[in-house]
Amino acid sequence: xxxxxxxxxxxxxxxxxxxxxxxxxxxxxxxxxxxxxxxxxxxxxxxxxxxxxxxxxxxxxxxxxxxxxxxxxxxxxxxxxxxxxxxxxxxxxxxxxxxxxxxxxxxxxxxxxxxxxxxxxxxxxxxxxxxxxxxxxxxxxxxxxxxxxxxxxxxxxxxxxxxxxxxxxxxxxxxxxxxxxxxxxxxxxxxxxxxxxxxxxxxxxxxxxxxxxxxxxxxxxxxxxxxxxxxxxxxxxxxxxxxxxxxxxxxxxxxxxxx
Ligand code: ADE
Numbered sequence: 001x002x003x004x005x006x007x008x009x010x011x012x013x014x015x016x017x018x019x020x021x022x023x024x025x026x027x028x029x030x031x032x033x034x035x036x037x038x039x040x041x042x043x044x045x046x047x048x049x050x051x052x053x054x055x056x057x058x059x060x061x062x063x064x065x066x067x068x069x070x071x072x073x074x075x076x077x078x079x080x081x082x083x084x085x086x087x088x089x090x091x092x093x094x095x096x097x098x099x100x101x102x103x104x105x106x107x108x109x110x111x112x113x114x115x116x117x118x119x120x121x122x123x124x125x126x127x128x129x130x131x132x133x134x135x136x137x138x139x140x141x142x143x144x145x146x147x148x149x150x151x152x153x154x155x156x157x158x159x160x161x162x163x164x165x166x167x168x169x170x171x172x173x174x175x176x177x178x179x180x181x182x183x184x185x186x187x188x189x190x191x192x193x194x195x196x197x198x199x200x201x202x203x204x205x206x207x208x209x210x211x212x213x214x215x216x217x218x219x220x221x222x223x224x225x226x227x228x229x230x231x232x233x234x235x236x237x238x239x240x241x242x243x244x245x246x247x248x249x250x251x252x253x254x255x256x257x258x259x
Contacts, residue, residue, distance in 0.1 A: 001108070010252040012157070013101065014256035021251065022100035023068040023244070024091055026194050027080045029233055031070050031213050032106050033241040038066050038248070042136060047246035051079065054090050062252040071095045083171045084197035091201040102256060103209040105198045106244050108236055110173075110225060111215035115165065115189035119218065120236055122243040123189065124157050125150050125167035131182035132170035140146035147186065153259040160246050165189030167211055169196035174225055203232035208256055212247060214240035225249075 009048040034040075040057035048054045053072030060066070071081035071090050091103070103192065111117025126149065133144035157164050170186035175191070183191060195211050196205055202209035216236045217228035 013053070016252060017063070017255050018019045018101045018251055019063065019067045020099065020101045021067070021248065022103045023066070023086070023097055024087065024094065024105045024194070024198055025068060025070050026082045026087060026107050028055075028070055029080075030074075030237050030240060031068055033237060034106070034244055035068055036133045037245055038068075040066060042043060048093055049231055053134055056094075061248065064175070064252055066248070066249065067098050067100070069096070069101060083193050085171075087194035088197045088201055091198045091207070094208055095201065095205045100110040100207060102251070103198065103202055103207055104212055104244065104247065105195055105209060106158045106212040106240060107192060107194065107214070108216040108233065108240065109167070109190040109192040109213035110175075110219040110229075110230070111190050111219045112131065112183075112188070112220050113135060113218050114220050115184060116163070117165070117189050117215050117218065119215055119232055121215045122239055123167070123211075123215070124162045125190065125195060125213060126164050127186075128199045128211065129166070129168055129186040129188070130170060130171065130177045130196045130214065131168045131186060131188070132179065134182070145182070145186070146196055146200060148196070148203065150199065151259075152213060153210060156210075156247065156250055156259045159184075159250055160243070162212075163189075163245065167195045167213060170196060171206060173229065181232070190215065210259075212240065212244055214243070 038061040040059035057068040129147040135144040166185045191199035216232040
């Protein structure tokens with residue numbers, strides 16, 4: 001079956017200049033350089049429900065109002081709330097509260113060298129899908145995979161010379177044989193833990209979403225994923241920060257239809 005297109009996002013709102021951007025970033029380490037770069041301030045009087053760990057940074061950069069939201073630290077374990085559950089809830093609440101013109105889900109990803117990914121590459125995702133939602137019943141199987149084309153940004157990809165590839169999302173950092181087969185079926189170049197979930201929420205609420213993913217580890221390489229991920233996280237975050245800044249500079253003054 002052909003992937004779903006985000007046509008709902010292609011209405012009149014795509015014609016006016018973008019003024020309000022929402023970054024959704026899972027890890028504090030990934031978010032901090034961008035918060036500093038755009039000179040954003042943490043907003044203590046949260047638009048979010050009392051007691052949630054979600055964090056919001058806000059400020060003006062050029063002609064844009066920028067919010068960066070993070071799911072924050074697990075209230076029991078103190079680690080970043082990575083994964084699809086927190087990402088979906090945060091995306092929903094942030095869209096409701098902040099009414100963004102455009103969402104950018106920026107973060108790190110694993111990459112497949114067989115598909116052309118190298119450490120430090122920054123990809124723009126052309127398609128997203130899940131690889132760990134196995135429902136072997138007709139039609140539910142397709143719902144589980146949730147294959148979706150992302151909001152098309154041909155000018156942005158060309159101008160910034162970004163690599164473009166398909167993104168597959170699941171709730172595990174490591175990979176089992178079933179996930180590997182699904183990722184292969186999804187034709188994915190990169191693998192993350194939030195993208196397809198955020199795409200789902202963007203589609204539900206009619207907000208275009210871009211996916212900017214920097215490669216920290218090579219899944220079909222010879223190093224253990226968690227080791228390689230931790231080893232490269234800080235350096236790769238710098239590449240992500242640079243690319244995200246270029247993306248925002250490109251977006252400034254343009255409408256969604258010009259991307
Ligand atoms: N983020 C960074 N590396 C990843 C991987 N291998 N899988 C999922 N998310 C990631």
